[in-house]
Amino acid sequence: MDSRVLDAFVSRATAIVHARLQPADCVLALAPLMLDLVDRAAAFLDPRHFRADPDHYARHLVHAEPDDSLSLYALVWSPGQWTPVHDHGSWGVVGVLEGVLEERSYVRISCDREADDGIQLARGGVVLLRQGAVTGFVPDPDHIHVTGVPAQRTRAVSLHLYGRAMDSYNTYDVGAGTRRRVLVEHS
Numbered sequence: 796m797d798s799r800v801l802d803a804f805v806s807r808a809t810a811i812v813h814a815r816l817q818p819a820d821c822v823l824a825l826a827p828l829m830l831d832l833v834d835r836a837a838a839f840l841d842p843r844h845f846r847a848d849p850d851h852y853a854r855h856l857v858h859a860e861p862d863d864s865l866s867l868y869a870l871v872w873s874p875g876q877w878t879p880v881h882d883h884g885s886w887g888v889v890g891v892l893e894g895v896l897e898e899r900s901y902v903r904i905s906c907d908r909e910a911d912d913g914i915q916l917a918r919g920g921v922v923l924l925r926q927g928a929v930t931g932f933v934p935d936p937d938h939i940h941v942t943g944v945p946a947q948r949t950r951a952v953s954l955h956l957y958g959r960a961m962d963s964y965n966t967y968d969v970g971a972g973t974r975r976r977v978l979v980e981h982s
């Protein structure tokens with residue numbers, strides 16, 4: 796494993812994050828770096844980053860800044876594995892290493908962003924991200940979505956960069972109109 800590619804990426808990404816840009820400017824600056832990182836991921840990922848989990852999609856921590864300003868994960872999606880409906884409370888930049896990652900979005904119709912109940916979500920569009928594709932999002936308004944791989948497709952592997960340590964996020968019960976914070980595990 797050659798860590799120079801990852802070190803260079805983290806160095807440039809950290810400088811962008813510490814410049815305290817608006818989240819939208821942050822993802823604009825980081826998306827091209829992710830595009831390059833996806834092409835060079837073989838240099839710094841090793842077999843453990845590609846390990847699947849039969850019970851749910853697998854999250855492998857690749858890098859976390861000590862000040863919690865940045866975290867990078869490799870996610871492995873076996874066919875039929877999905878996240879819950881969630882938001883991140885952070886900007887994020889995602890790049891696809893293998894397969895097709897599917898993202899289905901939701902739009903919050905109810906106005907009170909602080910409320911944990913009485914939440915009305917409408918189903919939004921879908922994005923199919925092939926190997927090499929990069930997408931980015933910002934937290935305001937909440938970027939609410941489901942990500943995964945339908946059962947009839949092959950597995951996907953993706954890199955996910957966030958503007959904080961992503962150890963918890965909001966999940967939504969669409970039918971009940973509720974939101975709650977849950978811990979998210981990683982290896």
Ligand SMILES: [Fe+2]
Binds near residue numbers: 878881882883940942
């Ligand atoms: Fe997400």
